[in-house]
Amino acid sequence: MGLKFLKIMRASINRPPTPDGDEDPQQELTLQEIINIKLIESGEKEKLKELLRERLIECGWRDEMKALCRAFTKNKGRNNVTVDELVHLITPKGRASVPDSVKAELLQRIRAFLVSAAI
């Protein structure tokens, strides 16, 4: 019994060491991911998303985006449209046309959260 144990020990000694890469990536979350997790766990992400959605509806941004989609759909034919196409259509214009006040409000709240979460 003892001999076997020694053999196993020797085998483990002679085995090449486990490369570090195997263990670390699983534990090494990016800061972004950590923030995301904290946002979701605290429920703040949902609140922020609702706030953003509300502001974008109020200022007519959402209607603009839907109008873009409708125009695109009309030209393409309503059965030839994919979600991907619509996303790629709206994203650049959408990101560019968010009102400054809305963006500022959201950024402020996010920053406040980061401070409170001590990141």
Next chain:
Amino acid sequence: MSVPNDDNTSRHSQLSSHCFGDLLDSIIADIASECHRIARLGLDRNLEDEEEELRLSTQARVRVADPSNSGETNSKYVVDIFGQTHPAVANEIFDCMNCKRSIMAGRFAPHLEKCMGKGRKARLKSTRSGTAAQNRQARGSPVSAYASYSNSTTNVNRVANGTPGPAADEYGEGGFDEP
């Protein structure tokens, strides 16, 4: 912990912007998905559809305005929703209850005017209540046949509430005979 404030602020700004971008992308994806759904289901009255409808309605209007198709005089010969055509003047013949003459249905009203109303001769006639009741029944039977028809179809689902006519009961019971 002497982390310079600037570093922290810029780091925070970067992270915040990134978070904001995430939220915005998520909302954009929601909108795209909703618009896609509306487009595919045809829920939105697409301009395309409206143009198509306009075209169809103008076509229909042309067809209606076409003299060979319709017009006041020919409207009775147009097929109705049951697929029946009717002549311009109703040609069922029956007996006037007043003067006991054979009258064409389409000419009945003017006949009644003369027969009952205006003339001196009309005022001298007496009313024949017996024949009037007879005629009412004769003309009423097709109506009751339809009534029993509609009752029978509804009686399949509902208990017959003493509906009139033996025909209705027959149909009703047949409906309940479900294995």
